[in-house]
Amino acid sequence: MTATPWKTDRWYTSPWNFDEEVTADFRPADPVVIHDVTLRDGEQQARVHLSADDKVRIAEGLADAGVQRIEAGLPAVSPADREAVQRIAALGLPSDVYAFSRCMVDDVKLAVDCGVKGVVMEVPSSRHLIELGYRWTVERAIELSVEATRYAHEHGLLVSFFPIDATRAGMDDYLNLIGAVARDGHMDSLVLVDTMGVLAPHAVERFVRVSRERFDVPLETHFHMDYGLGIANSLIAVAYGASVIQTTITGIGERAGNVPMEETVMALKTLYDRDAGIETTKLKALAELVADITGVVQASNRAIVGDTLFEVESGIIATWVRNVRDENLTECVPYDPRMVGQELPRIVLGKGSGVDNVVEYLALIGRDADEDQKLEILQRVKTDALAKRTILDVDEFTAIVEDTLGPA
Numbered sequence: 001m002t003a004t005p006w007k008t009d010r011w012y013t014s015p016w017n018f019d020e021e022v023t024a025d026f027r028p029a030d031p032v033v034i035h036d037v038t039l040r041d042g043e044q045q046a047r048v049h050l051s052a053d054d055k056v057r058i059a060e061g062l063a064d065a066g067v068q069r070i071e072a073g074l075p076a077v078s079p080a081d082r083e084a085v086q087r088i089a090a091l092g093l094p095s096d097v098y099a100f101s102r103c104m105v106d107d108v109k110l111a112v113d114c115g116v117k118g119v120v121m122e123v124p125s126s127r128h129l130i131e132l133g134y135r136w137t138v139e140r141a142i143e144l145s146v147e148a149t150r151y152a153h154e155h156g157l158l159v160s161f162f163p164i165d166a167t168r169a170g171m172d173d174y175l176n177l178i179g180a181v182a183r184d185g186h187m188d189s190l191v192l193v194d195t196m197g198v199l200a201p202h203a204v205e206r207f208v209r210v211s212r213e214r215f216d217v218p219l220e221t222h223f224h225m226d227y228g229l230g231i232a233n234s235l236i237a238v239a240y241g242a243s244v245i246q247t248t249i250t251g252i253g254e255r256a257g258n259v260p261m262e263e264t265v266m267a268l269k270t271l272y273d274r275d276a277g278i279e280t281t282k283l284k285a286l287a288e289l290v291a292d293i294t295g296v297v298q299a300s301n302r303a304i305v306g307d308t309l310f311e312v313e314s315g316i317i318a319t320w321v322r323n324v325r326d327e328n329l330t331e332c333v334p335y336d337p338r339m340v341g342q343e344l345p346r347i348v349l350g351k352g353s354g355v356d357n358v359v360e361y362l363a364l365i366g367r368d369a370d371e372d373q374k375l376e377i378l379q380r381v382k383t384d385a386l387a388k389r390t391i392l393d394v395d396e397f398t399a400i401v402e403d404t405l406g407p408a
Helices: 052-064 079-089 105-114 127-133 138-154 171-184 201-214 230-239 261-271 280-294 315-324 355-365 371-388 394-405
Strands: 033-036 069-071 096-102 118-124 158-164 189-194 219-223 244-247
Touching: 033 261, 052 069, 052 079, 052 280, 079 096, 079 105, 096 105, 096 138, 105 118, 105 138, 118 127, 118 138, 127 138, 138 158, 138 171, 158 171, 171 201, 189 201, 189 230, 201 219, 201 230, 219 230, 230 244, 230 261, 244 261, 261 280, 315 355, 355 371, 355 394, 371 394
Parallel strands: 033 069, 033 244, 069 096, 096 118, 118 158, 158 189, 189 219, 219 244
Antiparallel strands: none
């Protein structure tokens, strides 16, 4: 840990994050690994359909950014999905390639045939989902899990056991299912699964602790964003010992989506001083690749990768930017935008602008004005931007200046 992990030459967060009373009970794993599920769970977002070629392109991008584990898909879904998993596994990427599988031997056989290193194996774990959603008995869920995980292990696959809906399962049912797999089947790691995104941050520490104390295997997280809490929950889980975070690029996925890699990796790095091994300068380009392929439109001010995230319209903030950008950039932003492949903060002209926005653009076009003229130009900028209902460009600003000062 650096002397002041909240303040470096690239970011400035909060010393509260590292107060000894805050971190006294933390048990962070080292290293923290990213297991990306964009190609499987991300594709479960309605209207997202990825071809095998699409999946190969995204997998190559993930590997290039340093993602340690890539979940290439569920081979049992279709021949196209099986082809994608086989092709990705055969690429020789530096990332470990996993398949996803139901706890069924036939599914596992397909994963084995695809040549992957590991398999994430799902089964319902909450009694209500087993009995109502699947119309199984609890005993059947246990039997299938034991048989399939043992088969996967015997055929050389690493097994991440994935109990669906774990956070809505009764404690006894959860522990009994996993205990049976640990005793009679096999698991190399246990995924803490919040399928419906209903786990509150204050419950995460206990969820991790109970699982860690009962089962002596590495813990992974797979949290959803139905209440927008998946990132926070993942970070807390890591603080208390989880070593793998399952993510998707830009958080695409079922319903409100999965935990987005971008925010999670940057928060780990700058708020927890934990480097997940991802080349953060490639996050913006990777997000653009996935958006282009999937057609999923992201908010322009989305954290980390939004297109307009570092545009500054407010006059007050524009003054900050002009005063600090050359020497103390992180006084006006929490981290240097170049860390994530973004451009430096850019002052723009709009209804909320101030005199410093005008000064910025006067310098840009090589003009000068006295204080009264600057205020007159500013009022025109505000009026025109309101009428346009968005920011003005340089040509529109130049026209205002020429109307006010005359031609250059």
